[in-house]
Amino acid sequence: MENRIAALRKERRISQAELAEAVAVTRQTIISLENGRYNASLLLAHKIAKYFETTIEDIFLFEEEES
Amino acid sequence: MLMRVFDTSDYDRSLRRRRLVAFGLLAVGITGILCYLFLIKGSDVLPDFARGFYLGGASGICIGAVFLLVRVTYLLSNRSAQKKAKIKEQDEREKTIVNQAFQFAGMFTFFACAASLFVLVAVSMAAALAVLCVVAVYAIVWLIASLYLSKKL
Numbered sequence: 001m002e003n004r005i006a007a008l009r010k011e012r013r014i015s016q017a018e019l020a021e022a023v024a025v026t027r028q029t030i031i032s033l034e035n036g037r038y039n040a041s042l043l044l045a046h047k048i049a050k051y052f053e054t055t056i057e058d059i060f061l062f063e064e065e066e067s
Numbered sequence: 068m069l070m071r072v073f074d075t076s077d078y079d080r081s082l083r084r085r086r087l088v089a090f091g092l093l094a095v096g097i098t099g100i101l102c103y104l105f106l107i108k109g110s111d112v113l114p115d116f117a118r119g120f121y122l123g124g125a126s127g128i129c130i131g132a133v134f135l136l137v138r139v140t141y142l143l144s145n146r147s148a149q150k151k152a153k154i155k156e157q158d159e160r161e162k163t164i165v166n167q168a169f170q171f172a173g174m175f176t177f178f179a180c181a182a183s184l185f186v187l188v189a190v191s192m193a194a195a196l197a198v199l200c201v202v203a204v205y206a207i208v209w210l211i212a213s214l215y216l217s218k219k220l
Contacts, residue, residue, distance in 0.1 A: 020154075021154075025157075025159065026154060026155060026158045026160070028160065029158055038163075041159050043159075
């Protein structure tokens with residue numbers, strides 16, 4: 001799942017450490033989220049969306065799997 | 068009780084509970100060392116290996132308890148360190164890593180024990196039975212836990 005965390009963060013000139021502190025996770029978690037190595041839980045996604053004053057769908061880009 | 072010790076929703080209270088656990092462990096360790104000094108050391112009942120295991124186990128528990136006590140006391144007195152430790156413990160990625168590592172270790176241990184049974188049956192029946200018990204307990208605990216979780220979640 002792709003996300004726009006890095007883009008939003010750079011747009012608003014927020015460091016990874018600042019975002020990490022605001023949503024109560026480690027900086028390593030933010031790095032992993034930005035790299036796409038880790039998918040946030042619904043709770044963390046909600047916290048991040050709230051922090052950026054936007055919606056979860058606007059940050060996390062869900063890809064529907066075709067079966 | 069154990070779950071409440073690691074419940075980080077009220078981190079201050081959780082730390083105070085951990086301090087109590089550390090005192091409890093220290094008491095167990097000291098009891099072990101005293102037993103070794105006054106009951107085991109002078110006796111010829113146990114072999115050297117068993118005596119060493121007794122002392123090593125008790126010392127290990129004491130060292131672990133002191134380490135836990137020092138860390139918890141430091142965290143209770145230093146707010147910024149406590150905040151960092153709380154974030155580290157509550158971090159969902161860290162929790163995922165720990166859970167997956169436990170899962171992997173559990174699966175590996177289970178299959179390693181099952182494989183070692185084929186060797187142990189030929190070498191030592193007592194050792195084979197001990198390993199068989201570990202495998203059986205693992206399977207039973209897994210079954211009970213999965214039944215409990217399927218009801219709870």
